[in-house]
Amino acid sequence: MITRFAPSPTGPLHLGHAWSAMIAHDMARAEGGSFLLRIEDIDRQRARPEWEAQLKDDLNWLGIVWDAEPMRQSDRMDAYGAALDDLWSRFLLYPCTCSRRDIAEALSAPQEGVEPTLGPDGPVYPGTCRADAPTGYPWPPRPEDVHLRIDMNVAQMACEHMILQDQADHWGLSFLETGPLHPGTVATSRDSYLRDIGDVVLARREFGTSYHLSVVVDDAAQGVTHVVRGGDLFEATPIHVLLQRLLGLPTPVYHHHDLVRDGAGKRLAKRDDARSIASYRDAGWSAEALLAHLRESRVAP
Template sequence: MTTSERQKPVFRFAPSPNGPLHLGHALSAFLNRDMAEASHGRLLLRIEDIDLTRCTPEFEAGILSDLDWLGIGWESPVRRQSEHFPEYQAALQALIERGLVYPAFLTRGEVKARVSAYEAAGESWPRDPDGTPHYPATDRERPKAESREMLASGKRHAWRLDMRKALDLTGELLFWTEIGDGRTGEIAAEPEVWGDVILSRSDAPSSYHLSVVVDDALQGVTHVVRGLDLFHATSVHRLLQVLLDLPQPIYHHHRLILDADGRKLSKSEGDSGLGELRARGMSGSDVRRLVGL
């Protein structure tokens, strides 16, 4: 890569191949392409396929075909997260060695039972911005010797960030620069509202939070353009960037495409699939108009 290329703004469109693209993805892809062109920058394509169960080569092929139909090009090579698990594991290991993560052994069923029992007594259990209950303190407070024995026994576990310890270590207020469709300017990060987030599971060597900050750093991404549904998750990403000594991109969280009921479009529901629109004879220009560009 030449010096001039390193100095250019770098954008990335990063879909997951766990279903067909819909209009919301089209809006994000167009905005990344348009902003890259307007700034004489570069556009990368990243396939976020850490979920080896739901992500398939067929869905990836569909993504590439849909982007080509929309008229969106990208630099080669395409980065596939499934090909870079060792890099995410290296980042996780660095956090393990600093005592910033802990093995979490409770199953989803066990967590649900504890939360239900607590709330049945009239108490309120803390939840993250997505409505998911915070993980109980059981494993965070478990004696280290006991945790080591459980790990040695092969007991299934995840790795969770010790949020309190991480925040104590940073010892500073965290901010990110936002230029998107909601609040703009310097946004104060609030990673504590997420509780002890998962960084790795037994069935997925890396979480979205961990892999995305590692990828953005390794790819030299300077501008992250994505939907407003990920606005609050940026707080976790800023914390991980500080803990791992990674650069901070500029963030642009754009409006969402909603259905007639005001609900965010979903792959699982097959909402406004681009393949269906293409089958109706629509063009990429038609889709631009549909998403309000």
């Protein structure tokens, strides 16, 4: 078993991070496996060395020790570029220049007053730029100054072809979930990808990649067998399973755990510095007491 914890050094670690890291760490230790650390610093404008240093210090204070040199996403842009080149060369991506306002206006125009479908990344993209995708030969080089979206319809056809080659008896992609929220085999369908996910962004202009692409490429590179993360990311997992199939990467087991919440039942946000690990350390909490409280209640003290 190989698990990982993948924080972004854009602020202090809070109780929710501690809970997720502890679960991943303890699962690996219980099976005699490895626990890895990955620094997800693709947001170069917000990532800070001081936040990275503090998160490592906080993890050490919690007794959470990783088994290899941490992977840093900012060192892996070539790997993300290679994956994007692969998808681009197979006509699976198209450029998008839409702003969030453009998308909101496009979604509200046809049926005013009808709420748009919300997917893992927010409102499902209406496909505005899909019609302007390049066609024919010579196929142009992959552009780097715009967002790149996956053409979900074309991606489905590509997956269907690949699965037929594998002599599978059905199209639906699936994954094994061991978390408490959705245990068992989770299946997907063509309709769910089109209706509930849509043409998600796989490369953001300002990053050169996206969370969805980088997490899939990095989990495979680190040999992660069990992805442990919060239940808020469960709805994004079909995107990752799709990309794994398209890129020829293994699909790990997923374990989505419940979230730590405040006394009002609201999930903790990264900007909630009052719930940071450092604030509890400064208040005199021991790591043992803090983790015991999380195990018992999942409510921030």
